[in-house]
Amino acid sequence: MSFPWANQYEPQNPLMKWVDDRLPLPRFVYNAIGAGYPVPRNLNYFWNFGVLAGFCLVLQIVTGVVLAMHYAPNALVAFDSTEHIMRDVNWGWMLRYAHANGASAFFVVVYLHIFRGFFYGSYKAPREMVWLMGVVIFLLMMATAFMGYVLPWGQMSFWGAKVITGLFGAIPLVGEPLQIWLLGGFAPDNAALNRFFSLHFLLPFVIAGVVILHIWALHIPGSSNPTGVEVKGESDTIPFHPYYTAKDGFGLGVFLFLYCAMLFFLPNALGHPDNYIPANPMSTPAHIVPEWYFWPFYAILRAFTADFFFIPAKLMGVIAMFGSILVWFFLPWLDTSPVRSGHYRPLFRKFFWFGLIPAMAVLFYCGGAPAEEPFVMMSQLATAYYFLHFLVILPIVASVERPEPLPYSITEAVLGSDDNAELKAAS
Amino acid sequence: MTESTGTADVDGVAAAESGEGVRRRDFINIAAVGAAGVGGVVTLLPLVSQMAPSKDVLAESSTELDVSAIQPGQAVKAVFRKQPVFVRNLTAKEIEEANAVDVGSLRDPQTLAERTKEGHENWLITMGVCTHLGCVPLGAGEGENKGEFGGYFCPCHGSHYDTAARIRKGPAPLNLQVPEYEFTSDTVVKIG
CATH class of the missing domain: 2.102.10.10 (Rieske [2Fe-2S] iron-sulphur domain)
Known part of the structure; x- marks a missing residue:
C-alpha cells in the first residue's frame, strides 16, 4: 500500500522492464526505500535509528559470518580459537572488535529507536503490529547477544551462561530439569557451547525475517512523524529517496564516526577483562555483571530480595525481569490517549521525563553496580516506578490529561499554514 | 517532483545560483557518494584478506x-x-x-x-x-x-x-x- 500520489516505478531500459515483468524486485525496493515511498516531510533525526539498526544487523551478520570461518565451537579450543582470531588471522583483531562493539552499537541504536517510539507514541493505532514486531526483534536480539557473549569461552562467558540459564531453574517444578535440558548437562560445557553457537548463527537470520515483517507492517499506514498527526495530503510528504536517503546517509556518517572511534581507540572499553581468562568452572569472578545493555533488566532481576506471599524471591525476580519487556507488548492498549506525540501531551511528558527516564537511568546504573546497599534499595524503588508507569500511570494520564491543540496537518506544522486547511474551513 | 510535493523548489534555487549546467549540488552529491563509495570498497579489504593464510x-x-x-x-x-x-x-x-x-x-x-x-x-x-x-x-x-x-x-x-x-x-x-x-x-x- 502507499499513498495515491506515490511515485510509480518506471523501468529505465528494456532489460529492467524485462526483469520487472518477471521478478519485480527493483520495484519492490523502489517502493520500500526508494522514491516510491512517500514519507512525512517533518521527520527529525530520531527517525534515523531504524535505518541505523538495519545497518547494524547487516554489520553483525557480515562480521559474524567471517568470524565463524575461524572460530571453533568446542570447549577445548573455543578460547584458543578466539585468541587465534585476535593474533593470527589477517585483520582478525579488527573483525572481532568490530563484531563485539557492533553488538553494543546495535543496542545503542535500538534503545534510541525504542525511546523514539515511547515519546512519539509510535506504537499507537494503526501501528500496533509494527510495535509488536519490534518487541519481538528486541527479544531475539537479547537472546542472540547473550549466546554470542558465551562463545569466546572466557570467565564471563562461562559464568554468564551459568547465571542466565540458572534463571530458568527458578521456575517451579520443571525449572531444574529445564535448565539441565537447556544446557545439555549440569553446568555449561561443550554441549551448551555448541548449541549456543548454532543458535547464535541462526537467530540473526530470524531477526532479518522479522525485520521484513516490521517494515512491511510499517508501510501499510506509512511512517509516523514528530507531530503524530496522520498524513492528510500530498503536501505532507516527500519521497524517501533522495530526501531521507540523504538524511539517513548523514546520520550513518555520524554513527560510523562514533563507532569507529570505539572500534579503533577503545575496543575493550565496554568489555570485561575477566573474559580474557579461560573459562574455569571451579572459580567465579569476584564481580560478575552482564554486558551493559542488559543492566536495567539485571537490576530488576536483583531487586527482589524477599519472598512475595507464596512466590519465592528468585522466581519473582525472573518474572519481573521478563515482565519488564513483556509489558511492552500491551503498551498500545495501556496508553489509550488518542494523541500520539509527547509534544502535545503535557502530563504524559512530565511523567516521561521525570518518571520513566530517571527510573530507567537508575536501573541502568544499579544493574552494573555490585549487589549491595544502597543499590538494591534504589533498584527496588525504580522497579516499582517502572511497572507503575506502564500499568497505572499511563492509563490514568490518558484519561485525565487535556492535550495541547494539534496542528491541522504536517504541512501546517512545518509551514505555519496549509492551503487545504483554509479551503476546508471555508467550506 | 518538486512542485507536486509542495517542498521548496530546490532545483530552481540551485539553477538560479549557478546558472546553467553543473550545479553546486552536483559537486556535493558526487563528492559525498564518491567518498562513501571509496570507503565502502576499502572496507572489503579486511573481509577478503581474512581468508588468506593466517600467521600461524x-x-x-x-x-x-x-x-x-x-x-x-x-x-x-x-x-x-x-x-x-x-x-x-x-x-x-x-x-x-x-x-x-x-x-x-x-x-x-x-x-x-x-x-x-x-x-x-x-x-x-x-x-x-x-x-x-x-x-x-x-x-x-x-x-x-x-x-x-x-x-x-x-x-x-x-x-x-x-x-x-x-x-x-x-x-x-x-x-x-x-x-x-x-x-x-x-x-x-x-x-x-
Whole structure:
C-alpha cells in the first residue's frame, strides 16, 4: 500500500522492464526505500535509528559470518580459537572488535529507536503490529547477544551462561530439569557451547525475517512523524529517496564516526577483562555483571530480595525481569490517549521525563553496580516506578490529561499554514 | 517532483545560483557518494584478506629434515606446508639413467642438475604432489610401484615420472615441483 500520489516505478531500459515483468524486485525496493515511498516531510533525526539498526544487523551478520570461518565451537579450543582470531588471522583483531562493539552499537541504536517510539507514541493505532514486531526483534536480539557473549569461552562467558540459564531453574517444578535440558548437562560445557553457537548463527537470520515483517507492517499506514498527526495530503510528504536517503546517509556518517572511534581507540572499553581468562568452572569472578545493555533488566532481576506471599524471591525476580519487556507488548492498549506525540501531551511528558527516564537511568546504573546497599534499595524503588508507569500511570494520564491543540496537518506544522486547511474551513 | 510535493523548489534555487549546467549540488552529491563509495570498497579489504593464510599457518611454512639415515635408493616422505615432500637419495645408476635422457624430448625439459643442488646431486627433493590433479604419487615407499621409468607413478590417472621426477608419460603437464630448499649442513636440509 502507499499513498495515491506515490511515485510509480518506471523501468529505465528494456532489460529492467524485462526483469520487472518477471521478478519485480527493483520495484519492490523502489517502493520500500526508494522514491516510491512517500514519507512525512517533518521527520527529525530520531527517525534515523531504524535505518541505523538495519545497518547494524547487516554489520553483525557480515562480521559474524567471517568470524565463524575461524572460530571453533568446542570447549577445548573455543578460547584458543578466539585468541587465534585476535593474533593470527589477517585483520582478525579488527573483525572481532568490530563484531563485539557492533553488538553494543546495535543496542545503542535500538534503545534510541525504542525511546523514539515511547515519546512519539509510535506504537499507537494503526501501528500496533509494527510495535509488536519490534518487541519481538528486541527479544531475539537479547537472546542472540547473550549466546554470542558465551562463545569466546572466557570467565564471563562461562559464568554468564551459568547465571542466565540458572534463571530458568527458578521456575517451579520443571525449572531444574529445564535448565539441565537447556544446557545439555549440569553446568555449561561443550554441549551448551555448541548449541549456543548454532543458535547464535541462526537467530540473526530470524531477526532479518522479522525485520521484513516490521517494515512491511510499517508501510501499510506509512511512517509516523514528530507531530503524530496522520498524513492528510500530498503536501505532507516527500519521497524517501533522495530526501531521507540523504538524511539517513548523514546520520550513518555520524554513527560510523562514533563507532569507529570505539572500534579503533577503545575496543575493550565496554568489555570485561575477566573474559580474557579461560573459562574455569571451579572459580567465579569476584564481580560478575552482564554486558551493559542488559543492566536495567539485571537490576530488576536483583531487586527482589524477599519472598512475595507464596512466590519465592528468585522466581519473582525472573518474572519481573521478563515482565519488564513483556509489558511492552500491551503498551498500545495501556496508553489509550488518542494523541500520539509527547509534544502535545503535557502530563504524559512530565511523567516521561521525570518518571520513566530517571527510573530507567537508575536501573541502568544499579544493574552494573555490585549487589549491595544502597543499590538494591534504589533498584527496588525504580522497579516499582517502572511497572507503575506502564500499568497505572499511563492509563490514568490518558484519561485525565487535556492535550495541547494539534496542528491541522504536517504541512501546517512545518509551514505555519496549509492551503487545504483554509479551503476546508471555508467550506 | 518538486512542485507536486509542495517542498521548496530546490532545483530552481540551485539553477538560479549557478546558472546553467553543473550545479553546486552536483559537486556535493558526487563528492559525498564518491567518498562513501571509496570507503565502502576499502572496507572489503579486511573481509577478503581474512581468508588468506593466517600467521600461524605461515609460521609452519618451513620444514627441517635430517637426511643422514636415508641410504642410496631409499626415499622418505616428509611434510611441508601440510603436503607430502619426497626426499630421495639417488643411486649412481639412477643418476646415470636420468642424465642419459635427451632433454629436448621431454614434456617439461629440465636436467637433473637443474633439479638438484650443486654438491648434493644425489639428493632429489620434490613435492609429492602430482602436477595433474594433486594426488600423491607412489614410489617413495618401500616396495611401491615406481612406474615405467623407475621414479614415481601416480595411481589416480597413470602419470609416470622418471628418476629425476620428470613427467615422461600420462596426463600430468609438468615435472614434480622442486620446492625451495637448502642444505644447512651436510646432513640437514631446510625446505621452504
